[in-house]
Amino acid sequence: MSRSIFATATITALALSSIMVVSAGAASPAAVTAPRSDSPAPASASRDAPATSATLLGELAVAQLTPAQAVAKAVSEASANGINTHISVTSRASGQVLAQSGNAGTQVASESVVKLMIASYYLVLVGGYQHQSASVLNQLSYMIRYSDDATANSYFTSSAVPTIAARYGMHSTINATDRVGHWGAVRITAQDMTTFLYRAARDPQVGPWLMPVMAHVAAVGSDGFNQAFGMNSLSGTHGSKQGWGDDQVWSAANKVINSVGYTDKYYVAILQNSYSYPDPARATATYAARTIQSSVTAPAPVRNGDFVRTAGVGGVYRIAGGAPIYVSTFAGFRGSTAVRTITADQWKALRSVPASGTFLQATVSGEVYEVVGGAPIFVSSWAAFGARQPTVQVDRNAISQAGRAGVWSHLSFYPADGTFVTASSNSQVYRIVAGTPTYVSSWANFGGRRATTKVDYQAIWHAGQAGRWSHLRYYLPDGTFIRTTASSGEVYVMAGGAPIYVSTFAVFGGARPAQSVDAGAISRAGGGGQWSHLRAKPTNGSMLRDPRSGSIYRVAGGAPLYIPDLTGLAPYSRWVDIDPAAIARGGQAGRWSHLQQRPADGTLLRSVQSNRVYRVSRGHASILTSWAGYGGVTQPTVRIPQMTFDRAGSGGVYNHLV
Structure with a gap:
């Protein structure tokens, strides 16, 4: 409170539940004192209780909401009653912001909430509550518990708010802008107030005294105003400070009802302004406080094998490797298929694709796939892994539709570029580039050892075949740019399975992204075995184009033969743009050796x-x-x-x- 007009305002009487005040648990070295002998006797908690709608009373018992959901409900309820509500919720344990309304950083008149800062100032001023006189502590305690204006008028100083705001990092909290002494118009925000509560509670000069005082706020203020609303309406562990008045001089909606405080889990600030007084704002503050108090910060974790759905995302998914795999039908699933609803935040926290090394078993067919770089790689035998591994059964359609958009996008068709794999038979290491396993001869070529995923060697041997083996390519696709790991960092473009040297990106209109491959994969291209995923020369029939002149060539026996007319070659008219220098210098040694000047004998x-x-x-x-x-x-x-x-x-x- 800060204005006497509210002491005489009409208050509709409707009793809320009785108030049970419990200490916050921090030991107070200074006893909480009783009201001064000349103060009015506290009224009962039920007298002059704030009016509360039947809708609000019917919804106060809320379960299984997150703090964010609780804040959203509170803001919606207040808005429906014509109240602008600014809310911030912070973890008592960590200080982490758990939920805020969109306007939590917007200034609202403090009203009597500023008394927390006034009291803190007089503790800090002398080096802590331990050094403050019992008389001053007694008066500051009374000011907070009974929201006494006379005490605030006596103790307010223009230094109090700036000092405390600076001490606790309350960047939007300032003195009143009409006149400094107008303490009810001190500008605060919900976000700043939860920051204050968290940091003041941990301040050894302030917290051990302030928190217990807040736990004993009276049901009725010294002026007779019922302050058993909001955070002061709660049962269980809680503390509070209320504020009310018409001091928001910078907006037309200048009637303010504020409530800040704590529960066993949260620090909470509920700041409200509207055109009405004092209700229904006290009722909406109570609704907000109780809804937030009952919210749950840690919903049940999402585990592999769970069937889940969430609001705003269509369909049901099964969690595998931390990612949601779409379920188009429940046919073929073993065991329970009970579906749980998870929060939007839990959905956002899921992986986009399953972790590498996750094993999936397709419904109906029973085929097993290992997720590697986001893609399902077929497992022909558990012998490749030494023993049977745990699997998650998934809809077989999720395998066959891997790589498609929308609901199917949580499995890729090919492993992500840069994924390293180890063949199960011989421990050879490959780096995936454009879906193709390129051999790694030494970790030194990649700056040191990297994490790899063991794969069934048959998947590499059968790469490029149709069906279950199709999630690896055998040869790098045409048009792929690669860069060697050698110090020179030479760049090549793939054509007909062979690397064609690129002397400059200018012929392509500018730089292109290029994946790194072991330099040996270029120099030993076509060498067989682990080196066989690149050809030494483009396959016969490959089409090449000089992008500068537009001249088109067809490879025969390793040489580019000019094609003046594509008539009759329509099925083979797709080409790869290459550096024309590779055509001019074909047949030379080293980097130019992947094209010849003339076809090989016998072509x-x-x-x-x-x-x-x-x-x-x-x-x-x-x-x-x-x-x-x-x-x-x-x-x-x-x-x-x-x-x-x-x-x-x-x-x-x-x-x-x-």
């Missing part, structure tokens, strides 16, 4: 127009008249336009045949 070509077959020898293409030299068996050929033959050796783009 077979076929004219698109005449269908004649040619055999290359020393760069010259001669017509092949019979398959007799091949046992009469037709051999694979590379189709190119007749003009490429006709103009062979004529210079420029046609010089790849002579």
Whole structure:
């Protein structure tokens, strides 16, 4: 309180539950004193209790809400009653902000809440409550417990609020802006007040005295105003300080009902302003306090195997490896399929994909997959892992639809780039790039040992095959840019399974992202075994393009043959842009060796127009008249336009045949 007009205002009488005051648990070295002998006797808790709607009374017993949900309900209820409510809830144990209304940082007139700061100032001023006189402590205690204005008028000083605000980091708390002595108009915020409560409680000069005093706030103030609302309406462990008045001079809605304090779990600030007085604001403060007090900060944890749903997210999911896997049907699931509802915060805390090393078993088929870099990699036998591993049964459709958007997005089709895996048979290490296992010859190439996930070696051996094996590629896909781990950091672009050197990104219009691969994977490309996931030369028929000139080439026997016309080649018209220097310098050693200047001897070509077959020898293409030299068996050929033959050796783009 701060204005006498409220002492005579009409208050509708409707009794709330009786008040049972319990100490906050901190031992108080200074006894809490009784009211001064000349003060009015406290009225009963039921006299002049705030009016409370039937709706509010019927909803006060709230269970299984989080603090955030409780705050949302309190704000909604207050708004429905024409009250602007500013709320902050902080953990008593850690000081962590658990929930706030959107306006928790907006200033509201303090009214008598400022008396907490006044009292704290006179404790700090002398080096702590232990050094303050019993007489002053007695008067400050009375001021807080009975919200006595006369005491506040005597003790208020313009230094009190700035000193305490600075001490506890209350950045939005300031003296009144109309006149400093107007202590009811001190500007506070809900966020600052929970900060004050947390830090003051831990301040050895203040907390051991202040918290027990707040636990003994009277039901009726010294002016007869019923203050058994909000935090002072609670049972169980609690403490409070109330404030009421019409001192919010900077807004039209200047009637204020405030309540700040603590429960066994929380520090709470409920600041309210409106056009009405004093009710229904006292009732909405009580609703807020009780709803917050009954909220639960730690909902039951989400565990692997749980079936869950949450508001705002369609469908049911099963938790596997900490991620939600969509359930399109319950058919085929073993055991209970009871579904629990989890909070939005719990949903947000889930992983986007299951942790690597999680084993999934598909319904119906019973196939087992291991999650690696977010993707399901088939397990052909438990022998690869030494013994059967724990699995989570999931909808088989989640496996078959892996990599799709929406509800299916919690499994990827290919493992994430940069995932390291170890083959179960020989402990060879591979780094996943564009879904392809690229061999790692030494950890030194990647700055030291990295975490790996053991995978069934059969998954690497069968990579690129259809069905269950399709979640790994055998060769890096065309157009993928890779960078070697060598000090030079050479860049290549993949074409036909082979790395083609990139001397400059300028030909591609600018830098492109490139994944790191072991330098040996380039130098030993096509070497077989662990090196076989890159080819030494692009596969026959691969299409290449010089992005500067637009010239298109088709690879045959490792050499790029110019294609002046795509007629008849429509099914093969997709190309990869490459650095033209790789074409000009093909056949040179080192980085340029992945293209040749001329096709390898024995390469077979076929004219698109005449269908004649040619055999290359020393760069010259001669017509092949019979398959007799091949046992009469037709051999694979590379189709190119007749003009490429006709103009062979004529210079420029046609010089790849002579």
